[in-house]
Amino acid sequence: MRILLFTGKGGVGKTTLAAATAVRLAGRGRETLVVSTDPAHSLADAFGTRLTGEPSLVDTRLHAAHVDTRGLVDSAWDELRAQLRAVLAGAGVDELDAEELTVVPGLDELLALTEVARLAKTDNWDTVVVDCGPTAETLRLLALPDAIATYLQRAFPARSVRGMVSGVGRQGWVDAVTRLAAHLAELRDLLADPQVTGVRLVLTPERLVVAESKRTLAALALRDIRVDGMIANRLVPKAGMRRGPAATWLRTRRGEQDEVLAELRASTPIELHVVEHRAAEPVGLEALASLADELYGRSDPLGSSVSRPPSLLQIRPEGAGYVLRVAIPLTEQSDVDLARIGDDLAITVDGMRRLVPLPAVLRRYEVADASVDGDGLLLQFAGTTP
Structure with a gap:
């Protein structure tokens, strides 16, 4: 199984390109699941259909879902937090302090990542395409397995937990912490395995967006997470032999964009695909398939010109x-x-x-x-x- 994470600055078109990639993969015979973890879900709009938290059939070999992080928090966390409050209160911690100690930062994002891992195991998918939130949210998401493991280790050291908890409650809490640690390690290994997980960084050919993309490349490398492709979206069409003010504007703007992309290509060996701006928004399977043709041509969306990255x-x-x-x-x-x-x-x-x-x-x-x-x-x- 391969996992492709699509991210980029808000508004660059990552959802549409993730959906188009999923359509291409399914069209080539791969069982494909595309999932959105973006709090502002628009994956359903790209397909022109209704989606829920469980995979639903969109086309032959193509399923889609969106992660309801708020619902996950409501259903999965309240019970665990209540148990933790009871443990802390039994250890003599003030009720208000206990409430503060049970607020784990980044919980929504962690549950979203956990849900993607769960959905990936619901069937024999060949590829799972993830429409992530904007870049900042994605970086927090991908940093969470390490960050929360460190948080729990410092907030609730194993010796302190064993000292606070006694009897049946003690063993249950120790088991819960052990299971959580193993789960976080599994998520971390999944994200850092370049044979399984790759990031597709979506951008528009503007200097400010490209500058943020370069910072994102460094931040992901710091996490040992591989970026195996970049997509420059919304290039203005070439003016050709046309004349007049509109053609002059097109030539000037396209020249600026080409210059930005040339600088980006010179700064990284990562493969860069380009997609021109379309007059009509690509919505629905037919439009997404056409977009995928422009994006990938005859190439395989899972292919990459970048070899296994060096260790950190x-x-x-x-x-x-x-x-x-x-x-x-x-x-x-x-x-x-x-x-x-x-x-x-x-x-x-x-x-x-x-x-x-x-x-x-x-x-x-x-x-x-x-x-x-x-x-x-x-x-x-x-x-x-x-």
Whole structure:
């Protein structure tokens, strides 16, 4: 099974392109499920049909659904939070404090991701296409397995939990925490496996949008999540031999867009597809199939010209120490901050942070220098081992 996550700045057309990709995949004989996790659902509008939280048949080999995160929270979380409040209250925690402690940040997004994983297992799908929310929401979504695991570990350490809970309740809570940890690890492995999951970044050929897309590439690389394709949507048509003010505007605007895309292609090896702006909004299976023809031509939507990405961390010995490369695509405008926190390296790129456990061989060394090259960060570790 392959999972394709479509994301991009709000309004760039990611829902339509996700739907068109799903139509192409199903048309090529693959059992395909397309799911929307965007809180502002428009997947049903793209198909011109009604969708629910469970997969429904849209066309031969094509099913679609949208995730109702609010309903998931109402049905799945209230009971668990009530149990947790009881545990904390039994440990002498004030009722108001207990209420605050049971508010897990990003719960809606976590449940949405969990629901996608559940739906992916409901049938023998060849491909699951996910219409994600706008870029910022998607980055939070993909960071959640790590973030919530860290949150729970710090808020409810295993020793503290065992000390607070006694009897039958104790074993039940410990089992629940163990199951949650395993579930988060499974989600993280699913997202980080480039043989299973790929991200398709949708953009419009404008400098501000492309700048955000470059930051997104760095943020996803920081999470070890592979972007295996980009789609530039809504290129204005070429004017050809036409004359007049409208033709002049088309040539000028298309020239600006082509220049932006040339710069983007020069900055990354990721395959870039382009789609021209259409006079009529593509709604319905026939229009989506036509859009997919323009988007992919004769190629396979699952194909990619990019090989398996390098691992996030690469180490090599140098002199009396080591060099650690952190493989993140950076630009001259990237805002990078590094900090050593115990045995972890806190890496912040354009406001997105990740705690990366240092390889054991480096934990007795100190960071002596840091620099940036075309392949990411280079950290010099110096010191002597005992």
